[in-house]
Amino acid sequence: xxxxxxxxxxxxxxEGAIASLNCTYSDRVSQSFFWYRQxxxxxxxxIMSIYSNGDKEDGRFTxxxxxxxxxxxxxxxxxxxxxxxxxxxxxxxxxxxTLGRLYFGRGTQLTVWP
Amino acid sequence: DTAVSQTPKYxxxxxxxxxxxxxxxNLGHDTMYWYKQDSKKFLKIMFSYNNKELIxxxxxxxxxxxxxxxxxxxxxxINSLELGDSAVYFCASxxxxxxxYFGPGTRxxxx
Numbered sequence: 514x515x516x517x518x519x520x521x522x523x524x525x526x527x528e529g530a531i532a533s534l535n536c537t538y539s540d541r542v543s544q545s546f547f548w549y550r551q552x553x554x555x556x557x558x559x560i561m562s563i564y565s566n567g568d569k570e571d572g573r574f575t576x577x578x579x580x581x582x583x584x585x586x587x588x589x590x591x592x593x594x595x596x597x598x599x600x601x602x603x604x605x606x607x608x609x610x611t612l613g614r615l616y617f618g619r620g621t622q623l624t625v626w627p
Numbered sequence: 628d629t630a631v632s633q634t635p636k637y638x639x640x641x642x643x644x645x646x647x648x649x650x651x652x653n654l655g656h657d658t659m660y661w662y663k664q665d666s667k668k669f670l671k672i673m674f675s676y677n678n679k680e681l682i683x684x685x686x687x688x689x690x691x692x693x694x695x696x697x698x699x700x701x702x703x704x705i706n707s708l709e710l711g712d713s714a715v716y717f718c719a720s721x722x723x724x725x726x727x728y729f730g731p732g733t734r735x736x737x738x
Binding site for chain 1: 669729731
């Protein structure tokens with residue numbers, strides 16, 4: 514079983530719509546959850562972090578975490594063509610350790626068309 | 628102003644050679660990492676390093692060796708390069724348990 518799973522997409526939405534990206538993880542001891550955006554040929558860029566159950570909003574982005582269901586999602590409101598990228602879900606499983614290795618999903622490719 | 632930097636950006640070399648990639652962060656973080664992103668864009672942890680504590684991921688061949696001269700620097704040395712080592716290598720850093728910030732990556736091509 515893969516540690517972190519995402520729909521590979523591609524996910525295509527029109528400009529102004531809500532894009533919904535989903536991620537599930539296998540290890541119940543996972544503590545921290547992150548969403549990264551990666552443009553082609555560039556490095557991953559952190560856009561959201563979430564540590565407790567519920568919703569966390571930052572501008573047009575909302576991260577949702579449900580530890581009981583082992584599920585984390587990212588909503589992008591008012592999607593813009595500049596949001597077109599690959600979105601990577603990452604999970605930190607190193608509970609009690611100083612070494613926070615991240616385990617990534619394979620990413621969801623998002624295209625926002627004008 | 629760069630937070631996490633890596634050199635070189637591109638590295639082309641032949642099989643069997645030994646090469647190093649350097650990473651530096653000016654964020655004052657105490658933990659640094661190496662990740663490998665393969666041709667299918669899958670990003671995988673290789674090492675994490677907090678002061679003198681090194682965690683080696685079990686899938687990394689021992690031809691790969693990280694070295695950290697101080698908290699701001701983490702280098703990656705690769706011996707006897709193989710074709711399968713071709714990938715983009717990313718350095719990252721963080722405060723313990725917090726968000727990780729990635730460098731621009733080093734694209735390694737082994738011919």
